[in-house]
Amino acid sequence: MYETSSLSDRTDIMLESFTIGSFEIPSMYVALAAAFLISYMMIWNSEEKKHLFSHWLNAAIILFLIYKFSYIIFNWNAFIGEPLSVFYYNGGQPGLLMGMIVMFIYMAYRSNSLFYAESYSIFSVAFITLYGVFELRLITQPPYIIMAVASLAALIAIYFTWNRFRAILMVFITLFIAQMVIRFFIFNGESILALTLMQWWILGSIFYVLLTTEKGMRDENGPQLP
Template identity: 30%
Template sequence: MKNYIQWGTLHLDVQTGCLLVSFLAAFGTVYLKQRINQVKMEEWQLTWNAVLLLIFVWKISYFMLHPFLSIKHPVYLLYFSGGKPGILIGAAAALIYVFIQLSRSSLSLSALLHILCLVGCSFFLLYGILQAFLVKDAVASLFCLVSSGILTVFIGRKKIRLVPIYAVLVLMLGLSSSPFFWLKSDEAKGKAAAVSTTGIKQGDVPPDFMLKTLDGRKVTLLQFKGKTVFLNFWASWCPPCQAEMPEMERFYKENSQKPIEILSVHLTSEDSVQAARAFANKHKLTFPILLDETGEVSKRFHVVTLPTTFVISPQGRIVQQHIGPLNREMMESLME
């Protein structure tokens, strides 16, 4: 199964898509409940504003965490975020905003917590259903559907005791995230990886190739077996590629003592050797730059959008495919 959704040249990571759909559906569910019950919407609007503030701060948090890099490469702010630390910064900003608004108005803290619990439970249940569907786990799908049914009954009632319902939902959410319910899926993935063949899907052995580097050496993919390989496809005219290359170099230097290799395949058939050399010199790249002069290698890996990166395990199997620019933190997370 692909880990991204493609419409022409537009790509969306499946996990990001699931998070986005679950997030919008959860807020839509709570909004619908508020409208059905004909209650005041101030608490709902405050919750919505707080979440939007969290997302905004998370997006610009790269500047807070890496101010000098952001000033040197402003384009980073377009493609990168602050990652997990950025989420914490955004959450802190949202909490401060909520407490300030509560102190200035007559909004009810209990009503706000009620909405937050509803949104959180709705989000995780919807996300669980999507994940269970993607991995085709019937047990987990049924479990999440039953949990959603309980939540639906809860949302449909105007008066209900909160503590017992929230306790049940939290318990079910905890169980749904435990290894017990996802063990079947993990075992299926392990079996699929064991019998995989040559290909470009997750768990496959990628097709081997031989390309020349900028300094004239011949390099094959197979010779790096035993290392974690980031197989990156790029071109000098690609703005996202220009943003990620300095970050890749930073990651490469910081992990120089580890069994990690970056193979940067330049689409020479759509660019030029001179452009690749000038780009490598400008950014002082030290990892191998491979020249795909015929475009054959990029065709084998079905590369449509630049940049595209395949993460290959030391055992020589594809563990991840990422479409779009990477920064150092993202590369580290792909190795986990």
């Protein structure tokens, strides 16, 4: 097993930052913004994109609010002693995990067509690709280098298989399972209960895409699986 467990806390939520003048931008935010842009460009001609991004915006707001105000739940005594502290602190990793769970529940409830699953698959592969590339600034073990290259290849493959959801779904599932396995052995070893937040996000993404795909296939008026 590779000795990188000491890095897990540092890379679990936020990687190094890019410095632009006097500003520091966390590389995770850069990866998220770039993945959003990539997915937006790929579904540019879709008539459903306005509904999709409204749906994603609501999900992001839910995630942020729960992450922020779960501080009250996990730090009740401190909040009672100083109520204004809620504006300066957040729920930490437990709050972020709670937010992600509620976010995926909301997204699964609102998503009812293959378009949602396809768009999220594109966004997820783009994000995990960029995240993996930025992660190499801190972690240079061979499995991570291989996964970064494989993720980039997967993103390119999705670009050339646009509107072929069966192929996109297979690329997404294969890549995310491989990511889960490699991250498990590097960060967790034999412990399955100590998953990092990125691993929880990967699991949530897999379940969300599979559930949304199943809902889309059951919708008689929805698109057929190409």
